[in-house]
Amino acid sequence: MNFRDQLAAAEARNGSMLCVGLDPEPAKFPPRWKDDPARIFDFCAAIVDATRDLVIAYKPQIAYFAAQRAEDQLERLIDHIHRRAPGVPVILDAKRGDIGATAEQYAREVFDRYRADAVTLSPFMGFDSIEPYMRHDGKGLILLCRTSNPGGSDLQAQRLAGGEGGREEMLYERIARLAAGEWNRGGQLGLVVGATYPREVARVRELAATLPLLIPGIGAQGGDAEATVRAGWRPEAPIIVSSSRAVLYAGAGDGFAAAAREVALATRAQLQRARPIA
Secondary structure, eight states: OOHHHHHHHHHHHHTOOEEEEEOOOGGGSOTTTTTOGGGHHHHHHHHHHHHTTSOSEEEEBHHHHHTTTOHHHHHHHHHHHHHHSTTOOBEEEEEEOOOHHHHHHHHHIIIIISOOSEEEEOOTTOGGGTHHHHTSTTOEEEEEEEOSSGGGHHHHTOEESSOGGGOOEEHHHHHHHHHHTTTOTTSOEEEEEOTTOHHHHHHHHHHSTTSOEEEOOBGGGOBOHHHHHHHHOBTTBOEEEEEOHHHHTSOOSTTHHHHHHHHHHHHHHHHHHTSOOO
16 A cells, blocks of 8 residues: 555554654663663564554654664564554654755665655755655655744745745745645655644645645644644545654553553544544
8 A cells, every 4th residue: 555545544443643753762761671772672662562553653753763873673663563553654754855866865765774654854955855755656755844843933934925826925835835736746745734833734734635744743742632633634634643752651660551552542532532523
């Protein structure tokens, strides 16, 4: 299945819009593994095993692995997800943004080495920075659009001349229009929009009516889960609501995986309750 089909199947099978972000920090591991980078795979695999029937996707953040020289554990983890949670897509959160031969190598890293189903990308070098990833059929390319951090407004909320109909538009609106239109040649694109900006989520959904939206920012970042779902979810357009720290570090002892499952169950239910009635 391609990425879009995987999302639809996982949403239906698991009754979920929840994506668990895998951002392993050995300093926060349970006491028996604390400060031991060699246990990154064990920690993340336990989280996956405890939540695999509750999620629409998993989102490992590559920097948390690379900083610990744990890229081999990331490879093992993605393989583990594919085996233990078949059909649940893996989004590699890499935020790559380059062109030409370099972008081709990044695409090979993501899809051939790590075997991810989708990747986050920075679109600020234009279509040239996205096209090499499109050569990998069926893979998802999720573009930064209106991110959850306060500093995102420095650029994303700047007004541009020459928008649709000659009107001014914000930079994030331009990205959404391009992703929903002329850039989406293979139907592979989605957008990152932060839960901390529900009005912008609604605006992006207006401009990109059918694109998947990856929505970080609930949980530890304080985004409003209910407002996010009301703004972004549509029957024909999935949302992927990501929570990382709130799930990963729900429990500090040997029962950390069971605690993670409880938080994931509660978050999934909260998101489902917020769905608009068709």
